[in-house]
Amino acid sequence: MAAPPTIPRPRKDGLGARVRVGSGAATRRVLIGAVLLVTALILVAPLAAIFAEALKHGWGAYAASFAAPDTQYAIWLTLITALVVVPINIGFGIAAAWCIAKFSFPGRNLLVALVELPFSISPIIAGVAYLFVYGAQGLLGPTLEAWDIKIMFAVPGIMLASLFVTAPFVARELIPLMIAQGSEEEEAAVTLGAGGWRILRLVTLPNVRFALLYGAALCNARVMGEFGAVSIVSGNIRGQTNTLPLQIELLYQDNNAVAAFAVATLLTAVALVTLVAKAIIERLDRAREAAH
Amino acid sequence: MNRVIPGFGLSLGITLLYLSLIVLLPLGALVWQALDVGWERYLAILSGPRTATAFRITFATAALATAFNCVYGLALAWVLARYEFPGKRLLDALVDVPFALPTAVAGLALSALFVKNGWFGGPLAALGIDVAYTPLGIAIAMAFTSIPFVVRTVQPVLEDLHADVEEAAATLGASDRRIFATVIFPAIFPAFLTGASLSFARSLGEFGAIIFIAGNLPMKTEVVSLLTFIRIEEYDYPAAAAIAATLLATAFVMLFLVNMIQLWQQRRIGSAD
Numbered sequence: 001m002a003a004p005p006t007i008p009r010p011r012k013d014g015l016g017a018r019v020r021v022g023s024g025a026a027t028r029r030v031l032i033g034a035v036l037l038v039t040a041l042i043l044v045a046p047l048a049a050i051f052a053e054a055l056k057h058g059w060g061a062y063a064a065s066f067a068a069p070d071t072q073y074a075i076w077l078t079l080i081t082a083l084v085v086v087p088i089n090i091g092f093g094i095a096a097a098w099c100i101a102k103f104s105f106p107g108r109n110l111l112v113a114l115v116e117l118p119f120s121i122s123p124i125i126a127g128v129a130y131l132f133v134y135g136a137q138g139l140l141g142p143t144l145e146a147w148d149i150k151i152m153f154a155v156p157g158i159m160l161a162s163l164f165v166t167a168p169f170v171a172r173e174l175i176p177l178m179i180a181q182g183s184e185e186e187e188a189a190v191t192l193g194a195g196g197w198r199i200l201r202l203v204t205l206p207n208v209r210f211a212l213l214y215g216a217a218l219c220n221a222r223v224m225g226e227f228g229a230v231s232i233v234s235g236n237i238r239g240q241t242n243t244l245p246l247q248i249e250l251l252y253q254d255n256n257a258v259a260a261f262a263v264a265t266l267l268t269a270v271a272l273v274t275l276v277a278k279a280i281i282e283r284l285d286r287a288r289e290a291a292h
Numbered sequence: 293m294n295r296v297i298p299g300f301g302l303s304l305g306i307t308l309l310y311l312s313l314i315v316l317l318p319l320g321a322l323v324w325q326a327l328d329v330g331w332e333r334y335l336a337i338l339s340g341p342r343t344a345t346a347f348r349i350t351f352a353t354a355a356l357a358t359a360f361n362c363v364y365g366l367a368l369a370w371v372l373a374r375y376e377f378p379g380k381r382l383l384d385a386l387v388d389v390p391f392a393l394p395t396a397v398a399g400l401a402l403s404a405l406f407v408k409n410g411w412f413g414g415p416l417a418a419l420g421i422d423v424a425y426t427p428l429g430i431a432i433a434m435a436f437t438s439i440p441f442v443v444r445t446v447q448p449v450l451e452d453l454h455a456d457v458e459e460a461a462a463t464l465g466a467s468d469r470r471i472f473a474t475v476i477f478p479a480i481f482p483a484f485l486t487g488a489s490l491s492f493a494r495s496l497g498e499f500g501a502i503i504f505i506a507g508n509l510p511m512k513t514e515v516v517s518l519l520t521f522i523r524i525e526e527y528d529y530p531a532a533a534a535i536a537a538t539l540l541a542t543a544f545v546m547l548f549l550v551n552m553i554q555l556w557q558q559r560r561i562g563s564a565d
Contacts, residue, residue, distance in 0.1 A: 021458050022374060024468070043439070091306075092310050123499060125540050128524060128533070129319050133321040160314070164314050183297060196297075228517065245395075268393060271392035
């Protein structure tokens with residue numbers, strides 16, 4: 001991509017640029033310097049430490065960390081969980097955004113609050129709550145036992161807890177955007193005789209594709225990294241119910257710090273890729289807005 | 293009501309069914325378990341020294357973490373909204389790191405930094421400050437995971453502030469400090485309060501980032517979420533239900549507070565027009 005030509009910023013207000021609060025050179029320099037320093041210490045240093053610790057004994061030790069069967073299983077389980085959870089929450093996000101953004105009905109605000117509720121709840125509470133539904137002493141425990149279905153301390157429990165924790169991600173990105181875009185295009189499509197699925201596929205989704213992608217990316221990062229909720233429902237069985245974050249804790253407790261940090265670099269990479277994707281999507285969005 | 297567009301019944305049905313199964317059923321089960329404990333036993337569990345201390349430690353460290361994020365978050369939002377400088381885009385992207393990075397990874401990284409032979413732990417120990425395995429470590433973990441809240445609530449409001457009020461105040465001879473205190477801060481205050489509340493609420497429930505750095509000693513560095521986890525591992529379900537339900541109630545109170553602030557903010561904006 002070629003660099004865009006630099007256009008001089010129009011001065012919005014002849015005198016304003018000079019008299020705005022904090023525009024003095026000294027204030028500006030001190031504030032930017034202080035913020036950059038604190039950011040380097042609290043945000044950049046932890047990221048650097050992960051890679052430094054993982055590579056402490058060289059690339060050989062780093063690569064060897066991934067050879068352990070438990071770790072490979074944890075990678076596989078984490079990928080499978082994301083493959084199941086992310087599409088389900090994309091579906092939920094689209095359904096929730098469709099009814100909330102395209103229609104007005106009593107209780108709509110309450111529904112919005114309910115969709116966002118999992119964000120306000122500690123993952124530990126989520127884990128405990130699921131245990132009280134599907135655990136042996138839980139609401140459905142006896143029934144599940146009679147049918148010989150195992151959900152707690154097994155893979156289905158991990159997936160359910162992950163669904164809870166990440167339910168709002170896609171919906172929260174789509175709802176404000178779809179409200180802002182209005183329904184004129186959909187209404188026009190209806191007049192032209194298009195059915196609901198066709199409208200969704202050809203009109204609505206293309207209009208919100210960047211927000212949808214971003215929501216899905218965030219959802220994915222969170223599923224792969226969820227720790228609190230999963231640590232309660234998984235039972236932490238090595239090579240059976242251990243996802244990557246749980247594997248990190250196990251390796252750390254085993255005093256295998258290099259391996260713990262090596263596994264952590266994988267999840268850090270997922271997080272960094274997510275943030276880069278966000279930056280790209282925002283830029284595309286802005287370019288699209290400017291083109292309109 | 294808009295009924296031209298199809299799919300209302302289907303999308304609302306899916307949404308309600310999904311929320312009922314995934315969100316409401318488990319939360320209902322938690323409340324049901326907590327009610328089963330009974331009022332007297334509930335009070336006995338919460339007033340037990342270990343639980344009461346865990347709550348005290350959690351609230352105190354969350355308050356400390358929130359105080360840090362109020363200052364740092366406000367400065368960060370200001371710098372991002374008001375200044376142009378090289379690396380600004382990178383800084384803006386870095387703000388979201390705590391939301392994208394798994395809490396366990398954050399905890400692991402922070403513990404590596406703050407242990408005695410870590411990059412920060414060594415110099416701090418020379419100054420006589422211990423962070424790892426102390427309440428200060430808990431506060432740092434909480435602060436890290438909740439950095440984005442204040443920034444992301446205040447930043448858009450700062451960007452939307454019109455220059456004319458500031459100019460008018462400056463023309464009248466007010467100092468920068470006075471304009472900030474009397475014009476700018478009141479304008480961003482609701483957003484600031486929202487961000488601070490969200491940051492505090494998040495810190496109260498934090499688990500993954502804390503357990504790596506806290507040392508997890510009962511009565512000293514044990515937070516409520518960890519105590520809940522321990523009670524579950526001990527199969528002490530009544531205690532776990534009582535503590536988790538209390539945390540849940542706190543989360544609802546915080547949520548209510550945030551909604552009230554936002555209502556107040558909307559009314560203020562409405563009356564200003």
